[in-house]
Amino acid sequence: MKLSNYYLPTLKEAPKDADTLSAKLMIRAGLIRKVASGLYEWLPLGLKVLKKVETIVREEMNRAGACEVWLPLVQPKELWEESGRWTYYGKELLRFADRKEAEFCFAPTAEEVMTDLVKKDTTSYKQLPFCLYQFGTKFRDEIRPRFGVMRAREFYMKDAYSFAANDADANDWYQKMYDAYQRIFKRCGFEFKAVEADTGAIGGNFSHEFMVLADTGEDAIANCPACGYAANTEKAEIQAPADLAINEADLKPMEKRDTPKAYTIEDVAAMLNVPTSQLIKLLVFTADGKPVVALVRGDHELNEFKFKALLKCNELEKASEEVYTQVTGSFVGFAGAQGLKEKNPSVMIYADNYVKNIVNGVSGGNGKDVHMINVTPRRDIKVDVYADLKMASAGDKCARCGKEFTFTRGIEAGHVFKLGTKYSASMGANFLDENQTSKPMIMGCYGIGISRVVAAAIEQSHDENGIIWPAPLAPFDVALVAIDYASNPEVKKHADAITEQLEAAGLSVLLDDRDERAGIKFKDMDLIGLPHRLVVSSRTVKDGQCEYKKRTEKESVRWNLDEAVKKLLQAAGK
Amino acid sequence: MKLSNYYLPTLKEAPKDADTLSAKLMIRAGLIRKVASGLYEWLPLGLKVLKKVETIVREEMNRAGACEVWLPLVQPKELWEESGRWTYYGKELLRFADRKEAEFCFAPTAEEVMTDLVKKDTTSYKQLPFCLYQFGTKFRDEIRPRFGVMRAREFYMKDAYSFAANDADANDWYQKMYDAYQRIFKRCGFEFKAVEADTGAIGGNFSHEFMVLADTGEDAIANCPACGYAANTEKAEIQAPADLAINEADLKPMEKRDTPKAYTIEDVAAMLNVPTSQLIKLLVFTADGKPVVALVRGDHELNEFKFKALLKCNELEKASEEVYTQVTGSFVGFAGAQGLKEKNPSVMIYADNYVKNIVNGVSGGNGKDVHMINVTPRRDIKVDVYADLKMASAGDKCARCGKEFTFTRGIEAGHVFKLGTKYSASMGANFLDENQTSKPMIMGCYGIGISRVVAAAIEQSHDENGIIWPAPLAPFDVALVAIDYASNPEVKKHADAITEQLEAAGLSVLLDDRDERAGIKFKDMDLIGLPHRLVVSSRTVKDGQCEYKKRTEKESVRWNLDEAVKKLLQAAGK
Missing domain, CATH: 3.90.960.10 (YbaK/aminoacyl-tRNA synthetase-associated domain)
Structure with missing residues (x-):
């Protein structure tokens, strides 16, 4: 892809209301723009990363045996009344009436619609267990949207829902999803940790959060070095201190x-x-x-x-x-x-x-x-x-084994819940078991904030010059910076040939063919953070050479032009 | 994919409120379910077709040089006031207020947000022309939602917007999109026609609709056999009859x-x-x-x-x-x-x-x-x-050449508009030209109703037994019906082996491994309409044979099992 044909508006400065590192970098690097509080537009470069995350998640959901569906965003009040959440959900639920005054909400999550969908066609234990998932836009009317797309009101999510006839099968799906999440975050190239978490507005029996570790993370995680217990500080169970003897x-x-x-x-x-x-x-x-x-x-x-x-x-x-x-x-x-x-x-x-x-x-x-x-x-x-009513903090001890917690910070990127029969019982999603007895299905739900994962990647991996994408999420594999592309036919010839060969070998290349100074080009490429940078310029082409630099390294090395493709494929592990 | 692991609930009867052939078949074949008036859930089989259409459209948008972005669905009133459409759009625009009483709408289209996005970063003629597109959910609060997903309230759309500094470039993008649409509908396997159309609520200078031809189509098309003029009957300009001499x-x-x-x-x-x-x-x-x-x-x-x-x-x-x-x-x-x-x-x-x-x-x-x-x-x-105030009908004559119209019916699946400066002028999307003069950009917009295309495919191609997918849109290429799969190890062995070999060769296979009667399996497979059907059963396996039938043919032929893969690949054009 030639940069001159691409929509990539980079900025020297982030707008003042960008309140976190990833929001600043995402706006500066031309990944997103803000429309209104908590509402963002995804530009081509940002969308490419979002789609890479989506692809990894979809592949692992399919590998786990879940089937993809797609549910409406505008959901009827009636279903939310069946579950009891029309009242309960609070102001984060965006409610409205259509032209006929029928009431609806914009999906903040999809337990109701999914349960309703499944009960239409599932009547027997023979049809269970299974798991359905979707990718879709969600809206939660946060009182204070912040941190760019990380706590936006409108966001992109993968949500999956499992349905089972018995606890063993329900737990089996929970484990399958837990394992799939491990694979997903590993494939994204993250440092992450699965921790016990509060079930919040979704409700249910128990849950784990998948935390992308980052010093700037919104969530603090309490880890017990003795028994291995790890939990969000919101959830971390603290041992009550022994009563002091009072004189x-x-x-x-x-x-x-x-x-x-x-x-x-x-x-x-x-x-x-x-x-x-x-x-x-x-x-x-x-x-x-x-x-x-x-x-x-x-x-x-x-x-x-x-x-x-x-x-x-x-x-x-x-x-x-x-x-x-x-x-x-x-x-x-x-x-x-x-x-x-x-x-x-x-x-x-x-x-x-x-x-x-x-x-x-x-x-x-x-x-x-x-x-x-x-x-x-x-x-x-x-x-x-x-x-126990406090946030876990330094000095607190693990309720399970009494050892003092250590603390790390992270960004919640995924969440798995065992829901039990909360929704199936209230909404009448029943099946007939082997004895023809009607029972509510046992459910689980499993979410990944796809748009949030993009921001989390940046919070975890960046330097003072910009983003450093983990290779699996990079919007392009290679930044090919051509200096004097328009004025030097030799530069153009080599830049075009290398681009073509790399693309034929399966790498994606962003060819910076703009008529800009080298300094501007380097700054932009550092900012957008592609893993590999190859510079083809008048200065080195005359010696039959180009310059290669990994995004993570300071210094570049010279390569012979005729070896550049081979070496770059090696560097990219192809 | 084994059908026993797939979520495919087929129905013998369509619900009473399914009011058109494609809606009936889509529900019966387990492609969609209805949540509420004009709101549908897409089941795995339906979503696969939707994604196939999406992929074709994305490839052709990229080939034309457009860049993909993604815009929010919840759009601020302010932008719609800038364009003047907050008042003008009428009740199809779903409006609501957030928790802070700020007013928004659910995107029915995205001229406002796209124009606003582009004006943030585009200031000079040197940045023009370009074209941005997105896939996304749209909501139009139709007074009478009908025809299943064809005239649903919530639907899936590709919308593209071009921005140019002069008419020549604007027309060039209109033509590029017109050509891309020709390629898209051809690749989908459709009989279709591009016709002149009314510009409706979008406004602008002129437009063409891409009609998928079908006898059941909602739109009537007037064709002039003499001058080649073709237009929606809503738009078709009719010659006024000569004044009768009155005695x-x-x-x-x-x-x-x-x-x-x-x-x-x-x-x-x-x-x-x-x-x-x-x-x-x-x-x-x-x-x-x-x-x-x-x-x-x-x-x-x-x-x-x-x-x-x-x-x-x-x-x-x-x-x-x-x-x-x-x-x-x-x-x-x-x-x-x-x-x-x-x-x-x-x-x-x-x-x-x-x-x-x-x-x-x-x-x-x-x-x-x-x-x-x-x-x-x-x-x-x-x-x-x-x-001229009437719908074109039999006997009407072409306003351009006076020849009597002929009529066909079709389903509007795509629409290209030359917008001119309607939005850029009202919203201040200006650029500086070569002489440093500020001018509004010249815009075009280009939509394809992705979810509607799926229904249109069915309206165009079906028989009394069910859907007949055009090969490029089929959710799976091959229906492999295994009879006695669980009870006959020979059947299982051959069915599994053929499935594996076909999948390795790049065909997708739905293996019906269910413990059902042959009649039920055949009926289901005819209903869901995959292009190729291979039957592996006890009856023929003992002779080293299987049975092949194209969905479009009545009679099946016998193939030797050891030639089945080769022959099927040939039949599928691989």
Whole structure:
């Protein structure tokens, strides 16, 4: 492909609203453009990578024995009411009415439509198990779309759904998909890890996330070096610390302290000269509309996923200022739980396990610019439930074996769920077993964010000059930079001949035939990150030579022109 | 592929709401299922055909030099306001608001987003011309979705857009796409015809439709056998008949006649003993909200496309009963235009050219169950404008050369438009020319309804037993029907071996290994319509033979098993 015939607008600078490395590079390298918040256009170079990922995924889905289908994006409300998710899904579900006022949503996932499809034609255990998959656009109306295509609202996904008559077959499909995902991420050329994960809005029994490892990854992963347990920090089960023995004599009486202009945990800790771990953070939520209070240590982060799972609620939201004041009788940011239960017996107070060991700690003082010191929760706060409610962080121990976690970061690129009968039971996707008994099918679902994988590849592999594609995902194998292509017939002759021979041998070549300075051409080719670069220029052609450089290397080497094709095929492993 | 591992639910009967041959066959053959009105799921066999069409189209787009991109389906209102189509597009545009109340639509086409994309990076004539294309889902909220995937609301489309600095380059791209479409429909194995067409909601200067010919086609095509002009009957320009010389003496005075229970044109004609061509049909519309009256002969059909083009209005709708009564002073169905202008001078009366030659005709009598006879429009009706307002039909003559049209039917599968500067001017997609003058780019757009092509293939090629795929679109090349596959090891051995050898030679094989009766297997294979059928059964294996039949032939022939692969490859042209 000649670059002069290709639509590849590169940019020197990324736009200001590009908020992560891969988004910046994808825009600069002419892979994508932004239309609106969370909505992107894929340009030819970006689409080529997307299609490479798609091809790998399709091949491995077929190898696993799944059959490809294609479902509509506009899905009727009725199916989402059958599953109960029309109400439950929240505002990420984009809902609308058609011209006849019938209600629909834009598919954020396809459990409902897939279950409905399968129940139309599947009636007997003899037809089970099987697995259907599709590639398609999904829309999730994220409250804060960010990180380019990584957390876009509209994205491209492979979703697969397995249906089985019994647990053994269901687990077998889960394993087949788990194995297929291992093959897929390996074939993409990734460093990755499969970790246990929260089941979120999809629901179900258990799940694994496939994490592409990258320092810039949005997700933190807790790894247990002893038992091998690995989980998203949202999910990682933390051992409760042993109860500290408290010496009653050490407990001091609570006292109020003025803390003017102390707006953050750090401000308060500094002003009162205590570590942030001595502070007790109070948070007010509404769980399905009912206010609840959560307490965590000042240096810890409340894990809303765990809290939601504990409460078994559908919607968990930060309480409004009004509700906060009503529940605590205090200004936002200054409430303390000491005496709260006595004032407001109906409110439930949940605290993270670590809060239990705070002695002579600091809490909000229930007045403006006031904090309370010497708060000891076991004495002063009527906690209803202590539980594991925090994000895993340094120092936390594995709930399974007690060993301290280590942490890495990653980008969730795939997710496998064992759903059980959540959808089949609610939607009546039943089959007759050997004894003619009607039973709901046992389901699994398996997703890969195809568009996200492209961004993850860049987050994992880049340098200060641009993208470094793993070879299996590179949009072209070779950048052939021809300098003086238009003005020097020798350059043109060799560049064209090498391109033709490489393409005939199965490599894809982007021939930079533009009338641009060498510096601009090199910068562009480093930016778009093709694995191999061959430079054909007046300077070396006269010696019968060209220059070769791997994208990962600093220095180029000279090759004889008549050996260039052979050597490049070798370098590309062909 | 073994059928036992494939998701292929065939049905004996089509559901009652399947309203056309291809919809019935697509559902029965397990190609699609219906989710809701105008929304379909594609099953594995159907998707395979869709992907074959996609591949042919992609190859020909690339061959023509177009670059593939991928645009979002959710498109911001702002871009549609820039082009003016947010208001203009009507109810087929599915509009909705996101969680932040920002307004969007589901892409029915992509002129706006594509123009916006191109203007971001294209500033100079040196970057022009080029052509970008995409494959993607589109949604048009049809008032009456019908004919299965042929007139579905959600459908799969290839849309391409060319951008040029001057007319010569714009026409050159139009021609390149026209030629690519010729290659595409030829490669699909179709009988087809390119015809002139109306530009509809897309707008622009001129356009051609690519019609897949089929007796069941929704569109009628008028062909001029003399000058070669061919056009959709919506578009076909009809020569106005020469004015008849009227002998005043023949004109009779108008008289009222009771026509009780005559509800249709045919009823009235029969009751008054005149041909339907003597009747004057009166229709009331609102054009951008303003009522207008149209008259056509009783045996003719008003062409709303022509009427809309004549009125230069954005929205043309049948008037409500209230407006009809207000305008005509009569009940719906009984209004006549005689005396109408005198009663209601502000209403505009348009009549088709043929109405002008009616003498002593029949019109509504402006009262319930009453008609007026001896109406002669030239004497009795104050027509404002006579024009070509009818659908082309038998007897009409070509406006260009006066020769009578012949008619064929077809299915619109592709459409090429020369848009001019309609979108670039309104959306500010400008470039600087050689003299540094800013000018709007000249655009073209080019669509193929990929999902519709699949249905069109079936409408064109089928018999009473099912689909007959043109070889290039067949989901599998060969149906290998193994009878007693599970019970007869010889059958299994030969069926497996032949399958393996055919697949190694590049043919795709659907091996029917199911434990079903031969009759069921044959019926299913005829239904799904693969080009070649090979039967391996106990009956013939014992003689070292198998049976071969082309889908298009009635009788099968016997082949020696050891020659089957060679002969089948020959039959498939490999």
